[in-house]
Amino acid sequence: MTCSQTSLKPLNTFGLSVSAKSIVYASDTETLIDSWQDHQGKPWLLMGGGSNMLFLDDFDGTVVINQLKGISVEQTQDNWLIHCAAGENWHDFVQFTIKEDMPGLENLALIPGTVGSAPIQNIGAYGVELKDVCDYVDILDLTQNKLVRLTHTECLFGYRESIFKHRYQHGYVITAVGFRLPKCWQPNFSYGPLKAVKETLTTPKSIFDKVCEIRRSKLPDPAKMGNAGSFFKNPIISTQAAEAIKQHYPDAPFYPQNSDQVKIAAGWLIEQAGLKGYQAHGAGVHPQQALVLVNLGEAQPADVVSMAKHVRDTVHQKFSIWLEPEVRFIGTKGEVNAVDTLS
Ligand SMILES: Cc1cc2nc3c(=O)[nH]c(=O)nc-3n(C[C@H](O)[C@H](O)[C@H](O)COP(=O)(O)OP(=O)(O)OC[C@H]3O[C@@H](n4cnc5c(N)ncnc54)[C@H](O)[C@@H]3O)c2cc1C
Numbered sequence: 001m002t003c004s005q006t007s008l009k010p011l012n013t014f015g016l017s018v019s020a021k022s023i024v025y026a027s028d029t030e031t032l033i034d035s036w037q038d039h040q041g042k043p044w045l046l047m048g049g050g051s052n053m054l055f056l057d058d059f060d061g062t063v064v065i066n067q068l069k070g071i072s073v074e075q076t077q078d079n080w081l082i083h084c085a086a087g088e089n090w091h092d093f094v095q096f097t098i099k100e101d102m103p104g105l106e107n108l109a110l111i112p113g114t115v116g117s118a119p120i121q122n123i124g125a126y127g128v129e130l131k132d133v134c135d136y137v138d139i140l141d142l143t144q145n146k147l148v149r150l151t152h153t154e155c156l157f158g159y160r161e162s163i164f165k166h167r168y169q170h171g172y173v174i175t176a177v178g179f180r181l182p183k184c185w186q187p188n189f190s191y192g193p194l195k196a197v198k199e200t201l202t203t204p205k206s207i208f209d210k211v212c213e214i215r216r217s218k219l220p221d222p223a224k225m226g227n228a229g230s231f232f233k234n235p236i237i238s239t240q241a242a243e244a245i246k247q248h249y250p251d252a253p254f255y256p257q258n259s260d261q262v263k264i265a266a267g268w269l270i271e272q273a274g275l276k277g278y279q280a281h282g283a284g285v286h287p288q289q290a291l292v293l294v295n296l297g298e299a300q301p302a303d304v305v306s307m308a309k310h311v312r313d314t315v316h317q318k319f320s321i322w323l324e325p326e327v328r329f330i331g332t333k334g335e336v337n338a339v340d341t342l343s
Contacts, residue, residue, distance in 0.1 A: 012055055045330065106205070116174040126211055231326065236257055
């Protein structure tokens, strides 16, 4: 269905007032293929829930909203095998698996967006990442009009990384994701706040509820205050650089990656740079969660970009670390390099 209503404001969680030339709602693969063939070299952008995007301007082409639906379940002796269409809402899908007694996704509750976007940045929260539960990803090659199934290994998952940000970024649509959830359930309490109350968390549903409760108390609801979740990735730095920081900040939150590298919490860096709660021109750093940049109501794309630049520059001045955006930056013709935009 092509829509003459071209405002993208209700379709991006930052709530920015931008528009597209046309918006297509695709609930089948034929519509996806038709809109791709019709675009004839003009800008074409696929969206799920618009929760990981920063529009820099009006989009000078067609935006296609993925609305492929459907869930099917099979089982082996040891696993639940779930095939989920890309346009399903991620949180609703997690809720469905918990209700149907197929645990394993409870730590990933309440992440906005669609199932199809989840593999792209290998979504993660509370000690679990999509890669831990993903069996395969189905993609539609729009130029060849062909469906391809990529195995878990072929997806090349990493921290906020996958092959869908590289080789399979342009001209491909994720149409479905396959999940393998072991029937022998093991709760994951690696995340501190869950560990602290683990005696009370005896069922997948209780973990699901706790994760929702913590997230609701910590993160701004995009329906009330525009945002795209964590704006920056947690930087990975050398152990040597980490040692230097530790000398001044013994309690700095580090997470070892390998013998040479550690991850440091970007939110902590922003807070230490004195920016928690900072506001300017309708954009801000969230007062409870410094990693989240917010639209206070009437921010323009340029206001959010200025805020992101200010945060990045200030953190660099203090710690000599350049933060890299996790959010995807979308210009008039398509995605642009976020680091270049802020440099
Ligand atoms: C309040 C809040 C909390 C969040 N918390 C977390 C968190 O805990 N962990 C986490 O990892 N992320 C988190 N996020 C980020 C976001 O929810 C995820 O990145 C999510 O997977 C994005 O899904 P989406 O459908 O909204 O993607 P969109 O923003 O619509 O799209 C993101 C990118 O994927 C592309 N894309 C979308 N659908 C497809 C498809 N079917 N095939 C190919 N490409 C496609 C788009 O072109 C775009 O480049 C949070 C965001 C918010 C607003």
